[in-house]
Amino acid sequence: MLLVYTHKISPRLKYVFKHICTRILGIEVGFTSEIQVFIAHDDIKMSYTKQPLSNEFFIKSHDILFEQGLSDIDINIHNWQDTKCFFYIGDKSVLPFDIFSASFYLLSRYEEYLPHVKDEYGRFTASDSLAFKEGFLHQPVIDIWAYKFKDALQKQFPEFQFPLKTYSIKPIIDVPSAYTYKLKGIIRTIGGILKDIFSLKFKSLYSRFLVILGFIHDPFDTFKYIINRQKTSHFKFLFFFLIGDYSTFDKGINPNKKKFVSLIKHIADYSIVGLKASYFALEDINILKKEKLRMESILNTSLKASRQSFSKLNLPESYRNLVELEILEDYTMGYVDHVGFRAGTCTPFLFYDLDYEVQTPLKITSYHIMDNALLKNQSLLDKKKFLNNIIEEVKKVNGEFVPVFHNYTFSNDEKWEGFKELFNIILDSANET
Known part of the structure; x- marks a missing residue:
């Protein structure tokens, strides 16, 4: 000691x-x-x-x-x-x-x-x-x-033996909406059809009908691919599902839909599932509590981890609410548009409340890169270089690399072309000696 x-x-x-x-x-x-x-x-x-x-x-x-x-x-x-x-x-x-x-x-x-x-x-x-x-x-x-x-x-003290620590990864899959067209309800579906027509988005309109009629997969439904990748990884992925009420900021799937609940339960069989707290839950502990209880009823176990919508934090209130509701881990700390280490570390740490001068039991795992931040790099080669650089920084100190990808990142949308390959680079980085 x-x-x-x-x-x-x-x-x-x-x-x-x-x-x-x-x-x-x-x-x-x-x-x-x-x-x-x-x-x-x-x-x-x-x-x-x-x-x-x-x-x-x-x-x-x-x-x-x-x-x-x-x-x-x-x-x-x-x-x-x-x-x-x-x-x-x-x-x-x-x-x-x-x-x-x-x-x-x-x-x-x-x-x-x-x-x-x-x-x-x-x-x-x-x-x-x-x-x-x-x-x-x-x-x-x-x-x-x-x-x-x-x-x-x-x-x-040359005689002292320090324990060995190894590099690890903790991939986060953020799910603000599990589907683009499926399970949206009649009113939202009709609204989406009208919006496509008036916006002259005929390709979207065509895809919408094919998905609704069951001829093709929903573009955001990439869960089979992600779970297959989970099965080959030694490290557990963390999925954060939005199950809050529909609002201006949050437009997810109704949590009362049986197929959506079945999806969450299916994912929980392979990976860790946490709560993506809605935008308004950030300001209102009662809404946060309702969403926590809703997720716990789906998972049939106590909720351990959360992430805030839009990666928004109000310190210290955001974390105090989590402590009060006995949510033990948070994965919000990071920047959506910049790669790097918001808290200066790649090791999970406990939240210290500066107002009360006390260490809390809330473990904060900061993320180091979000898929959106990689879009700044034009070519796939640049994206790979950028990603490998940040991985190398974490490897130097045998830290834990935490990337945030979304379910739609693995879709066939040309915007996300090459991101499956980038995700594989992250998974493979943990297998290298």
Whole structure:
């Protein structure tokens, strides 16, 4: 066990040390503010305070881990070998940066609590983030820093054996609507036909009738293909189904339709199924609770995972609602239009409530790429290069790569041409040594 001596054992300090030491590096960590206990410890140890006690492994602490609430923090970004970092602490420390304070700033989403301009859906945008502005959004910097910390520890304590960690993947299949034409009901179907006619979309009209009459498959019905890919993968896919009520933002399938319920149950036989919370459930815990109970009645088990519509988050309310409803995992943290690491890590972490200064049981798994973001690259070759680059960043730190694809991504729509191949690249990346 790594023992950390510090002048004050704060909730923030325990939270971030456990993420870096235990979640990323796989070692247990303990804390003490008593010098005698620290001296007597005969395993690996370090001090994290303002001044070293003697010649021990020492990292100088920034103030952020000992504060409460939000403050105006001065952040200056520096280059650090193959990456970037902030909270420079000088050369008296084993590391030139306080990686624990910098990691806390990113993990807690400190900047998302501060005043910022939201997009049309009320979301925090990638272009407003420190990582985007300073050019390190494409790297899981916290994991990179953690491995620098590990190397320094290994140098000081060469006998200590760190556990081995391997690269993994967690593919997410987002299902805002299971079908394009099927199970839409008479009124919506008639409305769709009229819209096709007035918009002169005769190809869509033709496809609609063929699907309704059962001559061809619905374009969004790609589930057989995805499940076949699941069967060949060692890693479980996560499907998130929208089962909220029809609204301006959410236009899914009526959850009372027996065939839709059968589809969800069928998918749950092979993969993990979670709730894609509707747009209005984000603001209203009662709607969220109704959707949670609805999904649990379909699955006949307690709901463990959720994702918010449009990847929208309102911190800290969104996560507090999940905690209150005992939803244990969330997969919303990411940017729909940019590839990268919104929270600076490719390792799942716990939500820290900055207002209450408490670590919660909610596990956040941030996603690193959404299919829409790849559309920015014109050619399939560029898409492959872009995808392989982000995979390589995660592999370097033996992290968990989390992509988000939609059921319609695997359709025959020319917009999504080549995306099956891109998905296969992700699945194959976990088989490579």
